[in-house]
Amino acid sequence: MFRRLMALLFASLFLVPAILAEAPSTPWEETHSFSWEYNFETGFISTSPLFTGEQLLVRTSGHAEPSVTAFDLSGAKIWEHTNPESTNNDMSPLLHVPAGQGQCGSWPEMVLVGWTSGLVEALNPSDGELLWSTQSEVVGWGVTGELALDGAFVMIPTRQGIGQYCLADGQQQWWTETGLGWRNGVAVDETGYFMGDEAGQLWHINRTGAATSHALQLGKIRHAPLFTDAGILIHAQADSGSTIGIFNSTNATLTQQFPAGFSPAIPVLQGEYIVTGDSSNMRMLHCSSVCVVLDEIPFHTNGEIGWFDNGQIFAPSNLPDSNWGFFTFDDENNLTYSSIEVGLHGYGTASPIQFSDGVTTFTAFGNDQAILRVYSNFEENTTLSTSNLDLGAQLLLFGMFVLLGFSSAFLLNGKREWFLRTSSLFALVLVVLLLPDLSSQWSKSFDEQFSEPASPEEWNEQWPDAWLGTQIIIFEIDGKEYSAGGFVGHTDVLSLTQVACEALDFELSGESTELGWYIDSINGIEGKGWEFSVDGSKGIISVDQSMVFSTSIVRWTPV
């Protein structure tokens, strides 16, 4: 009887794939096909493309001449506008402004571009002509946050303040100092403007420029605050994770806090629903009189999240060799996730954009490889087969089924020795296959539980101020230190090392193993290997699994 029960248990494992089976493709993949792509060759696409009605605009920066490039819907390049003075990663989203008129006069349809050089430019979307420009303050960096419209004005979050500028001619009306900011987007309501800073202060600025601050002490505020019925929602970033906080601006109190993962993404709001993301989860909240977490699902995202009118949610997975996340939210408050294949893998923080020319709906994706890929929807009856048969994987799966079947049969027949043989081999293959994910998750959880305080790297006075509050990397080569900094948005050592090597013009070579990435040589120096530390703590897991924080200092030392 016991043997039969055990055999049944073994045989029931056959059903596991049926339970875990995913649809061969997502509804989005079934109805969309590749349309065109453009490879910028160098730099990053760090923020969502913008559709202005006729043109698709994409901004690129970082190790390439920072620029805004316009394409028509067939992928032909129409114009390009560059700003060679902007030497850092430009991540302030492009802002489309319809034509209008107000206190300062009238203005045509335009696209506003905020640069890290502090320059803000208004461009004609049809030909890229410069309509006006204005120089805002620079404290190492210039504009990194999301601009906001307020009637006849545009509110520009600068590095250490906020300014009100006329849409008609770019004239500054006023500028008020706040805290040092980073991706410090502005939110507008009837009382004025809200924005956060790196010290974790939430600033309120009225329409005449008078500012008051509230020290929330939740961590760095790196997005435009969101207005919900329950209060102002902030997803603040701290060194030990992040917190979603609800702030009641009437009585200046934090009414709710939800702990979340590392390196939060920029939250998005639709009606009473909010989607947040971080290095651990995507999360759906509902905020009416209070906010409640409706559902969360494991996913790693650290940048923008795209939430479109049709309810589809897209998020770039900011990991090496990763795909994009596609999420839907149903009436029963379930957030479902599937991975979509769009031909772009690896690090990314830019949300895709969905737009229509009236007939066809397009979705445009861009990531850190500076490749733009555009997909268009098509009728379902022309659906192409998207199943890619991996023969090796199929054979392995078949072999595992055979082992499982034989295990059950041997158990039933009382052949103990052969049962042990087949079942142990099955277990071995299973654990070998699971090990990379298992060890990665285990290490992350272990680190979160037992991370020990280390003596952190100290700020070097010779470093430029622009590196303050950013990610920095140091290479020790032949007794000399080579540093690169001013990096943002990197969540692991590998990504940060790659970008630093590009900046220093160092050749980096490494290999991907089952246990993660291993760096072989830096700047041609192989030695007996390289080891790294993050904020003074020696790295003991692979570079792509070792996390870095927004202000981490990574040091590479040859062994």
Add this chain to the structure above:
Amino acid sequence: MFQAMGAHGPTLSPLTSVLLDVVLLGCAFWLLAKPTKRPIFDSLFMLTLVLSVSLIRVVMQPIPNVQPVTVAALLVGAQLGARRGAAFAVLVAMISNIFMGDGWWTVFQAAGWASIAIAGSRLSLVTSTGFNLGRACMASIVAAFWFDLIVSFSILDGTIGFTEFIVYLGHGLPFDFLHMIGNLTFAIWMGGWFTRLLEEDPSLEEIEFAVVNGHGIDG
């Protein structure tokens, strides 16, 4: 002595490396030579065994922490005794590391496997009724964790604190688990066959001694 301290323990200078290899090799020969000098066929058999298991280790390198040597050391210890088991462990560690990377850790690997071989010689894995699979499975599970612990000591280079070491061990638990499953699989699949392979046929002198002794007792 050490050129540098690294994630895998101190990096040895070429001279230290050679000295270490000489010491290890000396240990292996000493273990093999005592208490009695072995006939040439015994030595050839041991050489073949060492080379084969080393080759298997090198070939299986892409699969992380699946270590056929652990079970082999256990069974060689059980069948050929502690001395030859320990010598086998030292030689396999040295020869396979020529291809997989020699260093400070070789000493710890050799020590780990040698201690497992010694344990194997004491655990009665092979009795008069044959190979005791249950006991061998238990021993191979413990051996996996023991070996990984011993090898982990190789990272202690004076810069790693106790907590850091515990965290390091904690990170390695999934790999210890894989080592354990791998050992179990080897013990179950190969244990019986391998112990029969290592079974020593009694020499003519031993047969004669047994017969004479038997007659003596009968008489």
